[in-house]
Amino acid sequence: MRHVGVDEASAGQRLDNFLLRLLKGVPKTHVYRLIRGGEVRVNKGRAAADTRLAAGDVVRVPPVRVAAAAPAPAVPAREFALLYEDEHLLAIDKPAGVAVHGGSGVSFGVIEQLRRARPGERFLELVHRLDKETSGILLLAKKRSALVRLQDQFRARDTDKVYAALVRGHWPARQRVIDLPLLRTLDAAGERHVRVVDAAHEQARRAITLVRPLERFGARADAPVACSLLDVTIKTGRTHQIRVHLAHGGHPILGDPKYGDFAWNRAWARGEVLAGVRFARMFLHARRLRFAHPATGQAVDLESPLPAECAALIDTLRGPTSA
CATH class of the missing domain: 3.10.290.10 (RNA-binding S4 domain)
Incomplete structure (x- = not known):
């Protein structure tokens, strides 16, 4: 022991x-x-x-028998597109498909690559997390004091986090608030799964998501191309909250590999929904983050534009999508 x-x-x-x-x-x-x-x-x-x-x-x-570990792959030094930086914190524009940290079958992520790229930084820690498939604003602290104060804001829900999401079907214009409790479980391999449960469940955690429909595409709600662009604000920071809430309402996010419509995702990835248009990532982007600076208390309002592939898809959908 x-x-x-x-x-x-x-x-x-x-x-x-x-x-x-x-x-x-x-x-x-x-x-x-x-x-x-x-x-x-x-x-x-x-x-x-x-x-x-x-x-x-x-x-x-407890004492455990440790097998000889295979040599870990070298962590490549990598900088990411900067949205903000000072002596207390930095905010990057995380690309989709990059984990924020190593673990769960991932050898390394954003934090390991940034530490390798910045050997002179004495302290560098993630303030919060984004799913591997999600792109957008990711905040990191460069001082212990900044980390504590920023994480306190996230826990107290004193930050505003807004995401852009493209979902299947036509989102109901009047459905603006989703207040459904979630339950997170781990399977035998430690893989996380989240689902909506009854509020009476002893392990249920309240989760609130605000939805603002921006645009609808496809003249018919049942057409393969029918989808909706949403602005989504989370008032609670539960694991996979947006993905589960939207999917539970019958409008899964395009490209979501865990909670999505897998046949629809596959059709988009193969270019079978719109001729010549392939889309093979999850369309969930952390586009705006507002918080109080941990040292000055001043409001910081960060924005990240839609990635090129997401913006191109929206431009295409704004064309003739009557099918």
Whole structure:
């Protein structure tokens, strides 16, 4: 049995990710089994896989047999398009298809690549997360004080996060608020799944999503090309919240590989919906983020334009889409 202290570099990390890094070579399923069985303790108490660790916490780790780890692939240094930077924080325009951090079968992500590209930065941590398939504004802290203050704003819902989403079908013009509780579960491999549940469920977490329909495409709601461009604001930051809420309402996001309409996604990827038009990513883009600067308190309002492939699709849809 060993006891591992959590330093500042690991503060804010989930318990499962902390252990997966610590116990390299241990099968992921075994790590989750140790957590569920209560063999891993945080400050002498049982903890869930998604427990956020704080600096100074002590994690009790039971003895495990660690297999020889395969050499990890080298992390390439990479800078991303900057939207804002000062001595306290930076905001980047994350492309779709890039994870924000390593883990869950991903060797490295944005944070590892940025740290490699900026060896002189003494502190660099993610303030929040975006799904791998989602593009747009991602905020990082360059000081511990900035990280704490920004994460406090996110937890207190004092930030405004607006996403652009293209969904299947014609979104009802009067449906502006989705207030449906969500339940997050992990399968045996540690893969996250989220679904809408009854508010009476003991583990349900309230989730509120605001929807503003912007444009409808396709004259007939049942046509293959029928879709709607939405502005989506989340008032709570639940895992996969937007994707699950929109899909539950019968309007999945185009290209969503987990909660989407897979046949429709495949047809778009193959160019079978509109002749000569292929679209093979998830159309969810974090386009606006407003928050108070962690040092000055001044309002910061960041915007990210639609990626070229998303903007091109919208331009095409604005053409003749009567089919």
